[in-house]
Amino acid sequence: MTTTWVEGAAGSLFDVDNLPYGVFSRPGEEPRVGVRIGELVLDLAPVSAAEMLDVHHVFEEPSLNAFMAEGPRVWRSVRRWITGLLTDETERDLVEPHLMPLADVTLQLPVEVADYVDFYASEHHASNVGRIFRPDAEALLPNWKHLPVGYHGRAGTVVGSGTPVVRPCGQRKGPADQAPAYGPSTRLDIEAELGFVVGAGSPLGERVPVSAFADHVFGVVGLNDWSARDIQAWEYVPLGPFLGKSFATSISQWVTPLEALGAAWTDLPGQDPLPLPYLAPEEARGLDIDIEVVLGGRVVSRPPYRTMYWSPAQMLAHLTVNGASARTGDLFASGTVSGTERDQRGSFLELSWGGREPFGEELFGTGRTFLEDGDEVVLRYTAPGALGGRIALGEVTGRIEPARP
Known part of the structure; x- marks a missing residue:
């Protein structure tokens, strides 16, 4: 690959080894x-x-x-x-x-989203959530290391970066409350994730093996799965996330083609016990992508995608193993990306440990827990590029607007 003639592009985060x-x-x-x-x-x-x-x-x-x-x-x-x-x-x-x-x-929103599935592929995130909500039990539920856990989201509320996010309303019931109440979420959160866009679909009744990932996935987007934790906590038993997630999911306006990430593939941290053969652990690989979570212009976290337990190809293989078809425009996301350290956590739920341990006092002068009206969150992503430097994936930006009557 030779140097581009486009002024200012050579050596930048958007050189010819990127081209989103x-x-x-x-x-x-x-x-x-x-x-x-x-x-x-x-x-x-x-x-x-x-x-x-x-x-x-x-x-x-x-x-x-x-x-x-x-x-x-x-x-x-x-x-x-x-x-x-x-x-x-x-x-x-x-x-x-x-x-x-x-x-x-x-x-504009780059993709007409067909279906949206969100996974839960970070062991560190899932373990943190387990410890926050089930401190006296095992952090991971029994199925977690056997399959990529996920839920079906709402494709119609996937929006492009920069779209304002209106604080959602819904039912909430805290542990000490006698009865549920209706009102604006008071525990509004982010989830720093990576999204994968299906280009070539698969027929109903057929499975996509791990080895065929690149035959179907066109590219990658940054993704913020906005989450109303108080609404989610009351509604999710026994069927899982619903209104606490479906009000908005933001994606970047640039789709990085899978080919641009050729230098970013890396080994998974390790899977134990060994997953079932259809998840092909010997073939599955992760991605070395660095994320920055920026709140009010200040970096509050740097989650590393390379620590994810389940690979993107395993997510797609599991999504289709029952014969579910994949369609052009399908979007599936990784779930919150979190690392081993506190400053690598990809949600405010984790950064504040359920709201009990405010974070960022040294940055903001006061500790923060969940999102306030007027807050702007930016997710930034970079990865190794084929030319030896780094490339940038599209940023994801969203500003919180007050709840509407």
């Missing part, structure tokens, strides 16, 4: 597909039409779904073509007129 896809619009124009290079967006529709690409029409669509549905052979071919455009000086006259500053475009 997104959907953008300009005033008076319809949304369409672009790719990011440095601080610019390349409008793929006119360039691909000029070069008479067979799939040029997919870049005129208002989501990535049509492109993703073309499958991995096309994904690889298009990535090679874009890399050539941005590294070959002879292509500059064609390409440069279609490069636009990020400040001049509006980014």
